[in-house]
Amino acid sequence: MSRLGPLSLTLRVALLLSAVSVASFLVVGTYLYQSLARQMSYRDDVELVGKATQIRRILSELPSPQAIVNDARPLTDTLFGHNDFMLKVEAPDGKQLLRTSATSRPLPQVESVPPQRVLTLDDIHDWVPAMGSGRMVRAVGLVGTGEPLQITLAREKSDRLRILRGYGSDMLLALGVGAVLATLLGYAIVRHSMRQLRSVIGKANDITASRLNTRLSLQDAPVELREMGAAFNAMLDRLEDGVQRLSGFAADLAHDMRTPVSTLMVETQVALSRPRTAEEYQTLLASNSEEYERLARMIENTLFLARVDNAQLALKRETLDLRAELQRIHDYFDILADDVGVRFTVESPPLQAEIDPVLLQRAVNNLVSNAIRHTPAGGTVHLSARESDQGVELAVSNTGAGIAPEHLPHIFNRYYRADAARSDHGHSAGLGLSIVRAIMELHGGNIWVESEPGASTVFFLSFRKAKNI
């Protein structure tokens, strides 16, 4: 079996079908056979009782036992056409008055029914002839003069039972043919139904990275395959989305790296075109260093997102004192905010949460640095935390121009910048919010934004409660 490999599904179902049909044929056949056999042996017994009763009546009409010896015909006529019957009539002294033919084996000495009792089916006994089975009855019959005679009427297996045996073997033959037919038909039917599966395989073979838009049509698929087809299509959706994101990602990355690299290149080439003073070189290197920093940050952010995508980043949750964490972030950014004339406040009740501390810091840092950057001088940035129904909710709000509604659905996408034309765009890559979103997905939490153009913007992070994680 193991060398032949697993059986095909078609063959399995076909074999199962034939096993089921053989089993049901057998049960029904056996039942029919047995009920027929019961009926036939009942009729045989009724016939035996009938004949014995008839023989008793004929005896009662005879003038004397001697009449039997003189002419046995009235008695033998009752058995006319029934070669399997044997009739023996004996006088009380044991003298045999009539015997139609010898049985293949001696008859057993069963009880004889007295003359005054009517014969019933209970008076029939079994006996065992040389072949098969037999039935017999013994009864006392009275001749006209009142003399009792012993009647023995026996029968070897009747014609009816022989017919039954034939019926049985016919049935076995039909069963064999039926089983073979059921197997073949089952195989053909299952094979036919499997063609939908083969079409799925055909479609799957057609799919390549550049032809991911193929989908299975599910309208005329059988219900059982519809679910599998839907799963298959959903998998293709995800694959297509993944491949598209990947190629978009690569294109955006190349595009964004091109600007700083060409700036560096041009500046360096210009500087090299003629001799420069040490101060000029210093200025150039300082400007280059900024570009290098930007490149390094971009590469680091891209790598972080790639690692999240490849599920290589393991969460290291710790029970955090959220108020202390937020206070630390506040202290770090406060001087920076002060420099640009922005008021930065923090507010949190004592709260504990199971969060990866490094990732939490990274997410809040991204939101706060965005907020400070988009707040005009004199504005406010507010960082807060509170307990919510789901767990804990952090909010980073800032006053300022806000985000236009048309940008809101896109700001969490990689490389998306709502204000790409702004002068400071050279410092941003559009990766910050997509990193925050990736961090929230890793934690099984949520991120959303509410913005009132011309007034304020609030980013919310919600982490689930520790016990639900």
Ligand SMILES: Nc1ncnc2c1ncn2[C@@H]1O[C@H](COP(=O)(O)OP(=O)(O)OP(=O)(O)O)[C@@H](O)[C@H]1O
């Ligand atoms: N607090 C905010 N107020 C107004 N606009 C915002 C705010 N935060 C984000 N945005 C808009 O969303 C865009 C995407 O932000 P994101 O942090 O992803 O990128 P970035 O800040 O431009 O670049 P990076 O964070 O990679 O340096 C920003 O370019 C900006 O237009």
Ligand SMILES: [Mg+2]
């Ligand atoms: Mg940012």
